[in-house]
Amino acid sequence: MSRNPATILIVDDTPENLSVLGELLQPAYRVRAANSGRRALQIALGSPTPDLILLDVMMPDMDGYDVLAELRAAPSTRNIPVIFVTAMDGTDDEERGLDRGAVDYITKPIRPAIVLARIRTQLELKQARDILTNQNAYLEAEVARRMGENQLIQEVSIHALARLAETRDPETGKHLRRTQEYVLTLARALREHPRFAGYLDERTINAIAQSAPLHDIGKVGIPDHILLKPGKLTPEEWEIMKTHSELGSKAIGQAESDADKPVEFLAIAKLIAHSHHEKWDGSGYPDGLAGDHIPIAARLMALADVFDALTCKRVYKSAFSLDDAYGIIVEGSGSHFDPDIVEAFVREYPSFTAIAQSYAE
Structure with missing residues (x-):
């Protein structure tokens, strides 16, 4: 059975940029678009939760750093990988974005092959993390179940011994x-x-x-x-x-x-x-x-x-x-x-x- 395509949220206040990214991504991914930070947060907190967000840094009202901060503060969105997309190419800006929790940093004008390669890499990493998280959750549940069984066996054994004295x-x-x-x-x-x-x-x-x-x-x-x-x-x-x-x-x-x-x-x-x-x-x-x-x-x-x-x-x-x-x-x-x-x-x-x-x- 084929897997559903990943959902990518693109965020940019310029319609032309949204259009370019949308056309690039739509053949392979399910694309959602937001033209403001506030709208991006609404979509991210909704369903389905995006698998990855391409986030413009320079936006009015609420810039990319503010959006990222709110994404990281919410339990349902804190683990969504975010790639900053910006016209700024200064090293300080890139370090600032990565320090705030972005997983990558792409500069405009975008190069399609680079964008697709970096998106694919981050989605594969997210899939691996999700698998590991699910495995850990399963293992924790299995350990708890077996400990519960051992505890029950131990308690039954104790009472069996004690009742031996009672006889x-x-x-x-x-x-x-x-x-x-x-x-x-x-x-x-x-x-x-x-x-x-x-x-x-x-x-x-x-x-x-x-x-x-x-x-x-x-x-x-x-x-x-x-x-x-x-x-x-x-x-x-x-x-x-x-x-x-x-x-x-x-x-x-x-x-x-x-x-x-x-x-x-x-x-x-x-x-x-x-x-x-x-x-x-x-x-x-x-x-x-x-x-x-x-x-x-x-x-x-x-x-x-x-x-x-x-x-x-x-x-x-x-x-x-x-x-x-x-x-x-x-x-x-x-x-x-x-x-x-x-x-x-x-x-x-x-x-x-x-x-x-x-x-x-």
């Missing part, structure tokens, strides 16, 4: 989704806070939320008679139960070491799994970390996990009301939880209640 503890239900949403809510609420802004950028927030479901993955290593025990654990059983944080972080660490390059969400998941039972005052486990020595992601998870545990029924306890759980979280500020994270929780409590209701058992 050992069937009463957790929608715990994964709720805690993930709680963590995301807290992180977004703290992203502008001076203590957290340097860490909680959008990428890290998303990685924290993505990795949150793996916080209790280590429970797969806890024996059933302890994990599923309906009553209170003995001190010895409790010590075994506490090892789930280290079991989880080691498992994630092994997956991390198997990767060819660092995987951000795995690094964060390892921190969360290992340290989400640490307490602000240092009385938590497994390492007795205190204050800012506890990773931020683990501090966020600690509050989310405790709030969800309080508000859910277990074989060994009844569920607390949302408001009672709120009071326990607030009371734990400065002892169990980072005080600034508790303040964020207080501000976002309506969001917490909405999440709890949306993903109720």
Whole structure:
């Protein structure tokens, strides 16, 4: 199928010049003509958009430099190649035109063979640029599509692993989704806070939320008679139960070491799994970390996990009301939880209640 001829806009305030150029170009191109700068802009901004403009420099009211400036300022016309056509043949004038964005400079009186050759060259260059632009747009769309697929596969894999842990503890239900949403809510609420802004950028927030479901993955290593025990654990059983944080972080660490390059969400998941039972005052486990020595992601998870545990029924306890759980979280500020994270929780409590209701058992 033959391609449509290129559209060339010729601009000159002298009718004779328009006629000469029109007769020269019409056998091979679709020609539009304008006898003023204003009219040229109207045509250029219309449809079809010219593929090339031959622009006279010396025109009344609005000269070629002014026209070129407006063409370059408009998104729809800024990439149209412009060749200046002028009776001026000074080097300074030519440099000025090229500096303003013209692609070539033809002096009058025109020589037909030169004009046609330069037009052909610029149209071929434009066609090549357009092809490259379209290819780049396609490649960017394809990269975005494949990244989206990879992200989906990654998220599905994470939830599959997390649900593997859930199968050992069937009463957790929608715990994964709720805690993930709680963590995301807290992180977004703290992203502008001076203590957290340097860490909680959008990428890290998303990685924290993505990795949150793996916080209790280590429970797969806890024996059933302890994990599923309906009553209170003995001190010895409790010590075994506490090892789930280290079991989880080691498992994630092994997956991390198997990767060819660092995987951000795995690094964060390892921190969360290992340290989400640490307490602000240092009385938590497994390492007795205190204050800012506890990773931020683990501090966020600690509050989310405790709030969800309080508000859910277990074989060994009844569920607390949302408001009672709120009071326990607030009371734990400065002892169990980072005080600034508790303040964020207080501000976002309506969001917490909405999440709890949306993903109720």
